[in-house]
Amino acid sequence: MNIPLHDAQQYASATDRGHFRFCGPTGHVAAAGAPIPLQQGTAQTLEQRLSDAFADSDDDALIGGAMPFHRSDRDCLWLSRSCNRGMWNTERDQACAVAERIWAEPGIADYAAAVSDALQIMEQDTGRADALRKIVLARVLKVRTRHPISLDALLSRLAIDPGTTAFRVALPDDGPHPRALVGATPELLLEKQGKHILSYPLAGSARRSPDMVKDCNACSDLAQSDKDRREHAIVVEYILDTLAPYCEQLSCPDGTRLTCTRSMWHLGTRIIGHVKDRDVPSAVLAASLHPTPAVCGLPCQRADDLIRQLEPTSRGFYAGAVGWTAKNGDGAWHVAIRCAEISDCDATLFAGAGIVPGSDPKAEAQETGSKFAALLHALGLPADTALTGLN
Numbered sequence: 604m605n606i607p608l609h610d611a612q613q614y615a616s617a618t619d620r621g622h623f624r625f626c627g628p629t630g631h632v633a634a635a636g637a638p639i640p641l642q643q644g645t646a647q648t649l650e651q652r653l654s655d656a657f658a659d660s661d662d663d664a665l666i667g668g669a670m671p672f673h674r675s676d677r678d679c680l681w682l683s684r685s686c687n688r689g690m691w692n693t694e695r696d697q698a699c700a701v702a703e704r705i706w707a708e709p710g711i712a713d714y715a716a717a718v719s720d721a722l723q724i725m726e727q728d729t730g731r732a733d734a735l736r737k738i739v740l741a742r743v744l745k746v747r748t749r750h751p752i753s754l755d756a757l758l759s760r761l762a763i764d765p766g767t768t769a770f771r772v773a774l775p776d777d778g779p780h781p782r783a784l785v786g787a788t789p790e791l792l793l794e795k796q797g798k799h800i801l802s803y804p805l806a807g808s809a810r811r812s813p814d815m816v817k818d819c820n821a822c823s824d825l826a827q828s829d830k831d832r833r834e835h836a837i838v839v840e841y842i843l844d845t846l847a848p849y850c851e852q853l854s855c856p857d858g859t860r861l862t863c864t865r866s867m868w869h870l871g872t873r874i875i876g877h878v879k880d881r882d883v884p885s886a887v888l889a890a891s892l893h894p895t896p897a898v899c900g901l902p903c904q905r906a907d908d909l910i911r912q913l914e915p916t917s918r919g920f921y922a923g924a925v926g927w928t929a930k931n932g933d934g935a936w937h938v939a940i941r942c943a944e945i946s947d948c949d950a951t952l953f954a955g956a957g958i959v960p961g962s963d964p965k966a967e968a969q970e971t972g973s974k975f976a977a978l979l980h981a982l983g984l985p986a987d988t989a990l991t992g993l994n
């Protein structure tokens with residue numbers, strides 16, 4: 604095979620790790636054997652690198668992994684000669700973590716202050732052609748555990764939510780321990796099978812409640828929220844505009860609906876279409892969409908610049924895309940949210956919220972707190988840890 608290899612030393616510890624594994628409503632896909640790292644690069648060189656890597660491989664080869672949030676950062680992809688579509692052993696009962704320390708970066712108050720800054724920028728922009736219409740601001744929760752975190756146990760615990768795709772992707776090693784991105788995302792960036800494509804953007808959120816009446820109220824308030832509908836419409840419009848040049852048919856047959864995970868309600872819109880060229884790789888379509896205003900903002904470059912200024916911690920692969928693409932172009936790419944970077948005894952959890960004019964800084968801070976719940980629960984920690992006391 605003629606695959607540009609990255610420094611083998613850097614990836615030595617990645618051998619026999621679950622390089623990429625996805626488990627969701629559309630089934631299981633996992634790298635098999637000893638995958639080979641693709642030459643790392645940015646979104647700009649992705650198509651060429653995919654075609655070079657697939658050139659000498661068999662038809663059942665897959666390329667999977669993670670694209671970073673910032674398009675100018677380098678991705679982390681693996682070529683697997685075959686894939687495993689079976690279930691894996693579940694270790695659901697295994698307790699995942701005993702936390703030694705948990706801290707937030709930034710805490711709720713500082714996050715709310717950053718949201719206020721963003722709202723002020725939007726107000727100052729009024730009337731400008733390139734006015735900031737939406738920005739997604741994220742924050743981080745760091746957890747240090749007494750024992751190394753078991754990725755298999757964590758993945759199994761995340762995979763019990765039928766409203767999500769649980770995933771695990773190996774990341775480039777930059778320290779003494781292997782790193783992985785592990786999560787359960789409810790958001791499909793792009794799936795492709797033959798000529799058929801599907802994207803299922805989410806934007807507009809409310810926390811679920813174990814109390815049925817409160818849960819119903821949260822859901823109906825979300826359905827009627829003008830702020831959430833505006834926030835959502837920006838994403839759908841962007842995806843339709845971006846996919847249109849690739850498609851001979853594109854539509855949202857069901858309109859915008861409510862959808863849920865075990866911990867959150869969301870507004871979601873199913874977008875379906877037929878591509879003109881059935882061979883276009885799903886990864887190329889995903890990269891052209893990414894980052895959508897569901898995780899970045901509008902205008903995209905302005906929001907991206909402000910995210911670098913307003914967020915104290917770099918996003919890395921959070922809010923990027925995780926997925927796989929087959930040699931014939933089929934594949935599925937998910938928005939890398941509700942996830943954590945895990946390395947030995949350290950977990951860095953990420954959560955963000957979309958800000959539009961009319962957003963309430965305190966409510967957005969609470970929303971990020973709620974979005975940590977699934978990961979915290981899977982780690983065996985109290986799900987409301989990020990809602991209180993971590994200022």
Ligand SMILES: C=C(O[C@@H]1C=C(C(=O)O)C=C[C@H]1O)C(=O)O
Pocket residue numbers: 739741790805806807808869897898922940941953954955956957958974
């Ligand atoms: C950015 C995140 O989620 C995104 C933002 C949402 C929102 O602002 O309502 C909803 C779903 C996701 O598109 C996250 O979970 O970290």
